[in-house]
Each structure stands twice: as C-alpha cells, then as structure tokens.
Amino acid sequence: MDFKAKILQGIPSELPPKKEYDTSVNHAPKRKAILNAEEKQLALQNALRYFEEKHHQELLPEFKEELEKYGRIYMYRLKPDYDMYARNIEEYPGNSTQAKGIMLMIQNNLDPKVAQHPDELITYGGNGAVFQNWAQYLLTMQYLAEMENDQTLVMYSGHPMGVFPSHENAPRVVVTNGMMIPNYSKPDDWEKFNALGVTQYGQMTAGSYMYIGPQGIVHGTTITVLNAGRKISKSGEGLEGKLFVTSGLGGMSGAQPKAGNIAGCITVCAEVNPKATETRHSQGWVDEVISDLEKLAKRVQEAKAKKEIVSIAFQGNIVDVWEYFEKENIYIDLGSDQTSLHNPWAGGYYPVGLSLEEANTMMAEEPEKFKKKVQESLKRQTAAINKHTAKGTYFFDYGNAFLLEASRAGADILAENGKNFKYPSYVQDIMGPMCFDYGFGPFRWVCASGKEDDLDKTDKIATQVLEELKKNSPEEIQQQMADNIQWIKGARENKLVVGSKARILYADAEGRMKIAKAFNDAIGNGEIGTVILGRDHHDVSGTDSPYRETSNIYDGSQFTADMAIQNVIGDSFRGATWVSIHNGGGVGWGEVINGGFGMILEGNKASEERLKSMLFWDVNNGIARRSWARNKEAVFAAKRAMQMEPKLKVTIPNLVDPALFDTNT
Numbered sequence: 001m002d003f004k005a006k007i008l009q010g011i012p013s014e015l016p017p018k019k020e021y022d023t024s025v026n027h028a029p030k031r032k033a034i035l036n037a038e039e040k041q042l043a044l045q046n047a048l049r050y051f052e053e054k055h056h057q058e059l060l061p062e063f064k065e066e067l068e069k070y071g072r073i074y075m076y077r078l079k080p081d082y083d084m085y086a087r088n089i090e091e092y093p094g095n096s097t098q099a100k101g102i103m104l105m106i107q108n109n110l111d112p113k114v115a116q117h118p119d120e121l122i123t124y125g126g127n128g129a130v131f132q133n134w135a136q137y138l139l140t141m142q143y144l145a146e147m148e149n150d151q152t153l154v155m156y157s158g159h160p161m162g163v164f165p166s167h168e169n170a171p172r173v174v175v176t177n178g179m180m181i182p183n184y185s186k187p188d189d190w191e192k193f194n195a196l197g198v199t200q201y202g203q204m205t206a207g208s209y210m211y212i213g214p215q216g217i218v219h220g221t222t223i224t225v226l227n228a229g230r231k232i233s234k235s236g237e238g239l240e241g242k243l244f245v246t247s248g249l250g251g252m253s254g255a256q257p258k259a260g261n262i263a264g265c266i267t268v269c270a271e272v273n274p275k276a277t278e279t280r281h282s283q284g285w286v287d288e289v290i291s292d293l294e295k296l297a298k299r300v301q302e303a304k305a306k307k308e309i310v311s312i313a314f315q316g317n318i319v320d321v322w323e324y325f326e327k328e329n330i331y332i333d334l335g336s337d338q339t340s341l342h343n344p345w346a347g348g349y350y351p352v353g354l355s356l357e358e359a360n361t362m363m364a365e366e367p368e369k370f371k372k373k374v375q376e377s378l379k380r381q382t383a384a385i386n387k388h389t390a391k392g393t394y395f396f397d398y399g400n401a402f403l404l405e406a407s408r409a410g411a412d413i414l415a416e417n418g419k420n421f422k423y424p425s426y427v428q429d430i431m432g433p434m435c436f437d438y439g440f441g442p443f444r445w446v447c448a449s450g451k452e453d454d455l456d457k458t459d460k461i462a463t464q465v466l467e468e469l470k471k472n473s474p475e476e477i478q479q480q481m482a483d484n485i486q487w488i489k490g491a492r493e494n495k496l497v498v499g500s501k502a503r504i505l506y507a508d509a510e511g512r513m514k515i516a517k518a519f520n521d522a523i524g525n526g527e528i529g530t531v532i533l534g535r536d537h538h539d540v541s542g543t544d545s546p547y548r549e550t551s552n553i554y555d556g557s558q559f560t561a562d563m564a565i566q567n568v569i570g571d572s573f574r575g576a577t578w579v580s581i582h583n584g585g586g587v588g589w590g591e592v593i594n595g596g597f598g599m600i601l602e603g604n605k606a607s608e609e610r611l612k613s614m615l616f617w618d619v620n621n622g623i624a625r626r627s628w629a630r631n632k633e634a635v636f637a638a639k640r641a642m643q644m645e646p647k648l649k650v651t652i653p654n655l656v657d658p659a660l661f662d663t664n665t
C-alpha cells in the first residue's frame with residue numbers, strides 16, 4: 001500500500017501488530033497517575049470507541065497497560081510506519097489544496113526531527129500536543145484527504161468530531177484545544193481530563209499545526225537579545241564579550257544559543273536532559289558541550305577575555321550554574337530562563353540535586369515530594385539570581401512562567417511593593433512597547449513544494465517588499481524594519497530550517513499584507529509553488545496572557561480574554577484556511593487564551609481578497625485593544641492604520657491628566 005492509500009485508509013480495519021516501545025526516541029515523561037478506578041474505565045471506554053467492537057478484546061489490556069505505565073493512552077500500535085515529515089503538497093491525496101496544505105503542516109509538527117516527543121504526538125513544551133493518540137491522527141488525515149472545499153473539519157482537542165457542510169470562504173478546519181469551563185482549568189484538571197482522553201494542551205503552534213521548528217523562536221530570541229543588549233549598553237557598544245546565561249535546550253529554548261551567536265554574545269545554556277543537548281549540538285545550534293562546572297567557568301573566562309562569539313551547553317542543572325558563577329564571581333550581563341515552568345510538576349522543571357531519572361520517578365510516584373523539590377529549587381535559583389542582579393545583571397522572564405512559579409514557591413522574587421515582580425517580563429520591557437504595540441509580530445510562511453529554491457525566492461521577495469516599505473516608514477518603526485531586513489538577508493546562511501521549508505520575520509499589518517500579496521502574485525505567475533501563511537500565537541492580537549503577551553497592558557484588562565476570542569472569530573470569517581483557539585500555551589493551562597490561523601495562498605484572486613481582509617484585521621484588532629489600554633505606541637499605530645484604511649474606525653482613548661487626581665483625591 002502506498003502513502004496515499006495509507007492516508008485514505010484511516011484507522012485500519014485489521015489492526016497492525018503491536019509495536020515495541022522505541023527507546024531511541026525522546027519520550028514524554030510518565031504522566032501523573034490521577035484517575036481512580038472508575039475514571040480509568042471511562043478512559044478505556046473513551047479510547048476504545050475509535051475501534052470496531054471486534055478489536056476491543058485485544059486492545060483493552062494493551063491500552064490499560066499504556067494508561068498504567070505512561071499515565072495516558074497513546075495507542076502506539078496505530079503509529080503509521082511511513083516516514084513522518086512535511087512532504088511536497090502534491091504527494092498528499094485529496095480533493096482540496098487547502099486540506100492538503102493542512103496535512104503537510106500536521107506531518108511537520110510530528111516529524112521526529114521537529115517534534116520533542118514524537119511517539120506521544122508532542123511537538124514542544126513537554127506537553128504541547130497535536131493529537132492525544134494515534135487514532136485521532138489517522139482519522140483526521142483521512143477526513144482531510146476526503147473533504148472538499150465546501151466542508152469544514154471540526155477538531156475538539158485533537159479529536160476530529162467530523163466534517164460539516166460549509167462554504168468555500170469558510171475555514172477548512174476549526175480547531176479548539178483545551179477549552180474548559182473556567183472553573184475546571186487548574187493544572188490537575190488538565191492531568192485528569194487529558195488522561196480521560198477528552199482534552200489536550202495544544203500549546204500555541206503544536207495543536208494548531210503551525211510549528212516551524214526552533215527557527216521561529218531563534219528569530220524572536222535574536223530580536224529580544226539584541227534589544228536587551230541595547231538596554232544594557234552604556235555607550236552604544238554591542239554585545240561582544242558579554243555573557244548571557246539561561247537554560248533549556250528543548251523545543252523552543254534550544255534556539256537560545258543560536259540566537260546568542262547571531263546577536264554576538266557568549267551564551268551559556270544549561271540543560272539536564274542529555275538527549276536534548278545532543279539534538280541541539282548535532283544540529284549545530286550550540287557550539288560546545290561541557291558537563292563540569294570548573295571547566296565551564298574556565299571556558300567562559302577565556303571567551304570573555306578573547307571576546308569570542310560562542311555558545312556553550314552546560315550538561316546539568318541551571319541552578320548549579322547560577323550558584324557556581326556567583327561563587328566564582330563570574331559577571332553575567334544578561335540572564336534568563338527557559339525551563340518549561342508552564343508545566344512545573346510534570347517534567348517541565350527539573351529540581352537541582354536530583355538526577356533526571358530520579359526526578360522522573362519521583363514526579364510519577366511521589367508527586368507531593370516532587371513538588372516540594374521543585375519549589376526548593378526555584379527558591380535557590382532565585383536567591384542566586386538575586387545575588388547576580390545586585391551586581392548589575394539584567395534578568396528578564398522569558399515567558400515561561402518563571403517569575404510566577406518562583407513567587408508561588410515562596411521565592412524572594414517580589415518587588416518592594418509586595419505586588420509586582422522584581423524583574424520584568426521580556427514583553428513588558430522589550431517586545432510589547434517595541435514590537436507588538438506597533439503591530440510587529442511573528443509572521444511566517446511555508447513553501448509547500450518543499451523546494452529550497454522556492455524558499456530562496458520568497459526570501460528575496462520579502463526583502464524587496466520590506467526595503468521598499470522602509471523608505472517611507474515613520475521613524476518609530478525604522479529600527480524594527482532594519483532588524484528584520486538584516487535578519488531575512490542572513491536567514492539562509494544561518495541554516496535555520498528544520499522540517500518544512502519555512503521562514504519567519506516580524507512585520508506589521510502593512511508588511512504582512514504586502515509580502516503575502518507579492519507571494520500570491522508570484523504563485524499566480526508560476527514563479528513559486530503554493531505558500532502557506534501563518535504566525536505564532538505569540539503576537540499582537542492572538543493571545544491574552546497577563547504575564548506574557550499582554551503583560552504590558554496596564555488598564556486592568558490583561559486578565560480578560562476578549563481580544564483572543566474576537567481574533568479567532570474575526571479571522572474565521574475573513575478568509576483563514578484554518579483557525580485555532582487554545583487554553584494554555586507558553587505560560588500554562590488556565591493562564592492564557594491564544595489563537596492562530598493558517599492561510600493557503602493559491603495564486604488566485606480569491607486568495608488575494610482573503611489575505612487583504614484577514615491580515616489587516618488579524619493585526620489591527622490587537623492594536624485597537626492595546627491603544628484603548630492607553631499604550632502610546634499603539635495609539636500611534638491605530639491612528640496610522642485609520643489613515644491607511646478609511647473603513648477602519650478605532651475608538652481612541654482620552655488621556656486623563658494625572659494632576660487631576662492629586663487635587664481630587
């Protein structure tokens with residue numbers, strides 16, 4: 001049976017043989033055993049409903065074993081034997097180019113070169129799932145291969161509920177992930193309802209099929225490190241010879257050393273999991289690996305003396321690095337953290353003093369004890385960071401809920417007013433005022449032909465568009481334009497592509513629309529093949545997250561989620577090919593609502609209309625909200641957008657003179 005036939009077959013009516021547990025891949029940690037006997041039975045019933053009754057006898061003990069051993073039912077046996085990667089769009093079976101493009105993106109998210117725990121269908125972030133089990137994957141691919149352009153596939157947290165009649169301008173797929181009744185959105189609710197097989201944590205671009213490997217985050221991190229460097233620069237000097245200390249070489253965090261190299265500093269990035277270190281080292285994302293603290297300190301001193309641009313993985317715990325560098329008086333210029341603290345009790349954060357294996361066993365068998373260890377470790381880490389910042393280190397939270405979890409652990413992390421944190425989030429200080437409020441965010445595209453040549457051509461097109469736009473851009477956004485033109489020109493040399501032929505850059509609404517239009521024209525002329533547009537959810541409008549994307553909203557509305565919901569609804573009727581809305585992503589379940597879209601450009605008039613209508617809304621929704629929150633950069637951007645588009649009318653806030661309160665209160 002060839003690849004197309006296997007996709008069209010869906011869940012096979014004859015079961016494939018049981019599979020051996022593959023020890024060569026990086027597996028998800030065993031999840032917390034949270035279900036009681038009755039609930040376990042419910043989880044098994046839920047799993048078996050994907051299969052004809054004749055298979056239940058055979059599958060029941062197997063699924064029971066998976067649930068006991070791994071805390072979840074992944075249905076390993078159903079994992080297909082064909083290679084998992086983003087193929088040329090032409091290789092997918094089907095009646096709809098749009099649906100084929102979505103299949104390509106799904107396979108990319110599950111590609112073992114891209115995905116963190118491919119056998120458990122986890123793309124990144126420890127628990128960022130594309131599907132809950134392999135039956136859902138098979139069924140979804142079959143639906144996509146069979147559907148037409150007047151149908152919409154409805155995805156409930158990885159489960160394909162079905163294909164419903166719609167119309168050509170409707171999305172082909174609508175995805176919801178982890179949407180809960182608000183009172184059922186605590187971390188243990190995820191554990192329980194995910195174990196039951198009725199919800200999943202979609203992260204941001206995992207459950208929405210828009211992950212492009214660590215390239216996306218390399219770009220964002222490069223911009224962040226560059227701008228953080230500008231913040232600490234005393235006399236306009238760059239980052240040469242300066243030290244950046246952080247942690248995590250996982251799905252997203254693995255981009256940090258590469259970004260450090262592009263930004264031009266010395267990076268030390270600690271990672272406890274040797275498999276993650278090895279992956280990033282073999283991919284060339286980190287230059288050197290050192291597992292001895294004394295050697296690490298020596299190497300760093302040498303790099304500082306020579307002002308080398310180098311990235312070093314420390315094979316071990318980040319807490320040890322902060323403490324050792326303090327003892328040895330090694331000055332750290334920039335500090336951050338990218339352990340997966342959005343998921344602190346289930347393998348996102350490994351406490352100091354325990355080996356990886358000890359920690360994995362303890363989190364499954366003695367969860368309360370493990371929780372205490374994590375909290376103690378966070379307290380130690382914070383204490384060491386505080387000592388460094390007292391000497392001048394600039395520390396920022398990198399959107400992984402470090403400050404939040406450290407405060408919950410009782411660490412000394414609150415500012416003197418007892419309310420705010422001692423340290424800013426990178427969005428408050430950098431990304432918010434410098435990027436999002438002006439509409440700049442992580443626009444991305446994938447060349448669906450899989451050809452390197454197409455990617456090169458799109459890079460050139462995007463560069464031309466941005467250079468042209470920069471000529472007439474206002475001064476306020478010149479730095480952003482310049483950083484991104486420089487980025488796109490160097491993107492090829494940086495060899496950032498893992499998986500699909502994808503590219504990212506930060507652009508505002510005008511930039512995104514003009515680049516997309518130029519791609520659509522080039523597809524129409526036959527210069528390039530189909531292009532898939534999208535973005536990270538970590539953007540201007542897509543995400544309401546009070547400690548991250550909307551942490552620089554100060555009118556109290558950072559705890560509302562209207563913007564993200566409005567965004568996904570607005571995208572869906574303005575021409576997105578697929579839309580998604582998630583609970584959880586980045587900072588944790590219950591802490592954020594985030595959404596995204598995908599749009600297939602087919603080089604025709606319909607694509608042109610869709611891209612203009614949808615991309616304009618997709619950015620300006622957030623600008624309007626940020627502007628209403630009195631962010632002056634967003635007020636500027638909203639007024640500029642209204643000048644460009646007479647049909648746009650945004651409610652602009654009236655500012656109150658603070659002196660009024662001095663005399664009246």
Ligand SMILES: NC(=O)c1ccc[n+]([C@@H]2O[C@H](COP(=O)([O-])OP(=O)(O)OC[C@H]3O[C@@H](n4cnc5c(N)ncnc54)[C@H](O)[C@@H]3O)[C@@H](O)[C@H]2O)c1
Nearest residue numbers: 125248250251252253271272318340349350398399400586
């Ligand atoms: N701000 C952003 O733009 C942004 C982007 C991406 C990710 N994030 C957040 O950063 C976090 C990391 O994301 P990811 O995709 O890399 O997750 P990941 O789980 O793939 O990687 C985290 C890595 O940290 C390692 N780790 C855990 N505890 C450690 C410790 N004490 N010392 C050293 N290493 C340790 C883990 O082994 C793992 O490999 C997440 O919370 C994510 O939401 C933020």
